Amino acid sequence: MPSFEQCYRAVESRDSRFDGWIYIAVTSTGIYCRPSCPATMPKRQNSRFYATAAAAQEAGFRACRRCLPDAVPGSPEWDLRADVAARAMRLVDDGVVEREGVGGLAARLGYTPRHLGRLLVSELGAGPLALARARRAHTARLLLETTALPITDVAFAAGFGSVRQFNDTIRTVFASTPTEVRQASRRKEPTNGAVVLRLPYRPPYDVDSVWRYLQGRLVPGLEEVDGPTYRRAVQLHHGAAILELTPGDGFVRCALRLDDLRDLGPAAARCRRLLHLDADPAGVAEVLGRDPLLGPLVRARPGLRVPGSVDPFETAVRAVIGQQVSVSAAATVAGRLVTTYADPLAHPSGSLTHTFPTAESLASADRLPMPKARTRTLTALAAGVVRGDLDLSPGADQAEADAALRALPGLGPWTASYVALRGLGDPDAFPGTDLGIRRALVRLGVEDQPQAIAALAERWRPLRSYAAQHLWTHGSAAGLDGGGETGGLGTKNHHEGQAA
Template structure:
C-alpha cells in the first residue's frame, strides 16, 4: 500500500488511474469508493484506505452506489506480481474457492489453510473466504442486473451455498436487497440467452491492434470475427461456452453463452486476461517511455496491450504447432485438431462448432496432422497437463511452469518464454531469440548478438513482455507464425530444444 498521504492525494485529484489500485472508505458514512468517485473528498480523520474491495467489505464498509467500486478494472498488481498473494487472487477470480474450498486453494499454492489466511490478510487485508465472498457478490450483481434469472437461481449461479447466505451478503455489501439491486441497476435484456457484461479498462486502449492480432490467428470452428465482434468457444469448469467481445468507448462489450452460469465469473476473468484489460498503460509508459531505445515506440502507442489467452494449455499447443510454419498452415493444422479431437458444442453459435481439445484427448491421440517430432511434443505436453505434472492454471508458479516446459521434448527457451508471455500473463517474459524481435532491435541499432540483446533487455525488467510487444508491432513485415510472433530462428530454437 502507498502511504496515507499518497492515497489521499490520489483521492483529492480524483484520478481514475488509481481505480483498482486502492479503495477509500469513509468512517462517518460506512461506504467505500474508488478514488475517482465524484463524491466530496472526506475529512482526513474519516478516510480509510484498503488494497482490495474485499478488504473494505471485510472491515464492514458498503459499496458506493454512485461510483460502484466493485466494477472497476482489476488491480494491475495481480497481473504484475508472481508471489503467493497475486497467484491466490488469480485463482480466486477463476472460481477455485467455489469449486474446491479454501483447503483446495491452500493445497494448490502449497500452504496450510491457516498460513495462507495469515499471508493473504497481511498482504491483501482480507482472508481467502472474504476474497471469494467479494467475488461472489460481484458476480451476483452482474447476474441481477443483466439477466431475468430468478433470484434463487442467481444465488447458486454466483457460487453461494444458500439463499440466506446470498441475501445476507448482498445486504452487507450493497446495503440493499437483491430485488433492490436488480431494480436500481441499468438492466439489459439478455440476447438469445446470452449474459451481457461491460468489461471496463484503463484508457488508452489500442483495440485495433488487439483485434488485428486475434483476426490474424482465427481457427475455423473455434473462433470467428463478425465485423468488430470477436467470438470464440471455450472449455470452462462446468461446461462449454461462447464468448463474444466487441470494443466500445471505455469498455469491451461481452456476451457470454454458457452451459452453466456458475462459469460466469471465471469466463469474464478469462476475457479480461485475453484482452489484457487490467493493464496500467500510464504506469507502463512511465516505466518504458523514457528508455532511449524503445521509448519512442512506447510513447507512439501508449494503448498497446500484450494479448493473453483464455486457456494457457491451448496457447502452449498453438505455440508448438506454430513453430517454423506460416500462420495459414498452422491455422489449418489446429483447425483439424479441433475438428478431430475436441468435443462438439451442444449448441453451435455462428460458425463455431467445437471448443479446443482437452489435454486428455490430445495426450491419447495416436497421430496428429504435423511432423512426428512436433506430434511427440504436443502429446507429451498434453500428457503432462492431464496427469497433473504441469500446472498451467492462472495461479501457477511461473518459474515451475518454465522448468516443466523445458523438460519436455521439443520445447526450448523461445517456446517457454512465449507460453509465459501469452498463456500465463508474465509481464517479464522475453523471447529474445525471436526473429521479429531481433530484426526490430537491429533496425534500432542493436547488434544481432544474444549477449547484446540480453544486456539491452535487462534494463526493461520487470516489464520485458511489454517491450517485446512493442518490438513485434514495430518489426519489419515478415511471415508470422500462428503463435503470434515472427518465425524464430530455426537453428537457435532447435539447439535450445
C-alpha cells in the same frame, strides 16, 4: 499499498488511474468507493484505504451505489506480481474456492489453509473466504442487473451455498435486497439469452492492435470475427461457453452464452486476461518510455497491450504447433486438431462448432497432423498436464512452469517464454530468439547477436513482455518479413532448438 498521503491525493484529484489499485472507505458514512468517485470529498480523519474490495467489506463498509467500486478494472498488481498473494487472487477469480474450498486453494499454492489465511490477510487485508465472498457478490450483482433469472438461480449461479447466505451478503455489501439491486439497474439492453457485461479498462487502449492479433490467427471452428466482434468457444469448469467481445468507449462489451451459469465469474476473468484489460498503460509508458531505444515506439502506441489467453494449455499447444511454420499454417493445423480431438458444441453458433481439445484427448492421440518430432513434443506436453507435472493454471508458479516446459522434448527457450508471456501473463518474459523481434531490433540499429539482444533486454526488466510486444508491433508496421506476427506465435523460419 501506497502511503496514506498518496492515496488521499489520488482521491482529491479523482484520479481514475487508481481505480482497482486502492479503495477508500469513509467511517462517517460506512461506505467504500473507488478513488474517482464523484461523491463529496471525505475528511482525512474519516478516510481509510484498502488494497481490495474484500478488505473494505471485511472492515464493515458497504459498496457505494453511485460509483460501483466492484466494477472497476482489476489491480495490475495481480498481473505483475508472481508471489503467493497474486497467484491466490488469480485462482480466486477462477472460482477455485467455490469448487475446491479454501483447502483446495491452499493445496494448489503449497500452504496450509491457516498459513495461507495469515499471508493473505497480511498482504491484502482479507482472507480467502472474504476474497471469494466479494467475488460472489460482484457476480451476483452482474446477474441481477443483466438477466431475468429467478433470484434463487442467481444465488447458486454466483456460487453461494444457500439463498439465505446470498441474501445476507447482498444486503451487507450493497445495502439493498437482491430485488432492489435488480430494480435499480440502469443498464437495460436486449441480450438474446446472453449474459452481457461491461469489462472496463484503463485508457488508453490500443484496440486495433489487439483485434488484429486475434483476427490474424483465428482457428477454424473455434474462433471467428464478425465485424467489430471477436467470438470464440471455450470449455469452462462446468460446461462450454461462447464468448463475444466488442470494444466500446472505456469498456469491452462481453456477451457470454454459458452452458452453466456457475462459470460466469471465471469466464469474465478469462476475457479480461485475453484482452489484458487490467494493465496499467500509464505505468508501462512511464518506465519504458524513458528508454532511448524503445521510447519512441512506446510514445507512438501508449495503449499497446500484451494479448493473453483464455486457456494457457491451449496457448502452449498452439505455440508448439507454430514452431518453424507460418501463422496461417499453424492456424490450419490447430483447426484440424479442433475438429478431430475436441468436443463439439451442443449448440453450434455461426462458424463455431467445437471447443479446444483437452489435455487428456491430446495425450492419448496416436496420430497428429504434424511431423513426428513435434507430435512427440505435443503429446509430452499434454501428458505432463494430465499427470500434474506441469501446472498451467492461472495460479501457476511461473518459474516452476518454465522449468517444466523446458524439460519437455523438443520444447526450448522460445516456446517456454512465449507460453509464459501469452498463456501465464508473465510481464517479464522475453523470447529474444524470435525472428520478428530480432528483425525489429536490427531495424533499430541493434546487432543481431543473441548475447547482445539478451544484454539489451536486461534494461527493460521487469516489463520485458511489453518490450517484446512493442518490437513485434513495430516490425509488423514496418512490413518486415517474419516480423508481422505481432505476438510470436508461429513466426516463420523460427528455430526452436530440439531439446532431447
